[in-house]
């Protein structure tokens with residue numbers, strides 16, 4: 001069931017989202033060669049708690065980390081551990097924060113030091129795909145318009161998006177209805193209305209979109225183990241352009 005949020009609820013989600021945005025602002029400086037994914041996890045958790053929030057993903061479905069740290073070919077759900085980042089790696093940090101019962105969720109892929117031009121391109125296209133999706137997030141459009149904008153843009157560069165992993169509604173729970181797929185047809189799925197809050201999150205493989213879960217039961221890769229990127233904002237549908245909630249204030 002899709003719930004429309006009141007302006008008070010959207011204010012609380014904006015607060016949660018601004019903390020997520022603040023974490024990402026600090027991550028830009030913190031992520032460098034020699035840092036472990038566990039250090040990143042602790043760094044994020046500290047900021048979230050210092051801001052009076054709790055990490056949304058800790059223990060969500062049993063996930064052990066405060067944030068997801070997905071390195072190189074891992075698309076989503078990487079568990080923070082003693083892996084040390086090296087020059088040329090990429091890492092997606094997916095951050096969720098809960099404030100007074102409302103969540104914000106934003107993942108972002110970072111280059112560790114200098115990366116190859118083709119890797120830089122993957123990151124740029126995936127980030128741009130997020131904004132292509134957000135342009136469609138206006139009342140009167142449907143979820144499928146967001147999905148189609150993302151899919152069309154990503155595929156025009158020869159990349160792919162998986163069907164199994166999607167964006168989602170967000171609010172009192174991190175994952176609410178509706179699903180927001182990264183693959184779809186225009187004018188399909190749910191109608192967008194002011195008060196709907198959703199996470200739009202293109203996940204992009206350089207290679208083909210056949211997903212496999214690794215033996216830890218969490219980390220998702222594709223069969224050919226190509227590099228992957230992921231950019232996400234939580235937004236509120238308004239009367240006009242969407243409001244991005246997961247930005248630093």
Ligand code: MG
Pocket residue numbers: 094095105106107232
């Ligand atoms: Mg996320």
Ligand code: MG
Pocket residue numbers: 105106167168199201232
């Ligand atoms: Mg999400």
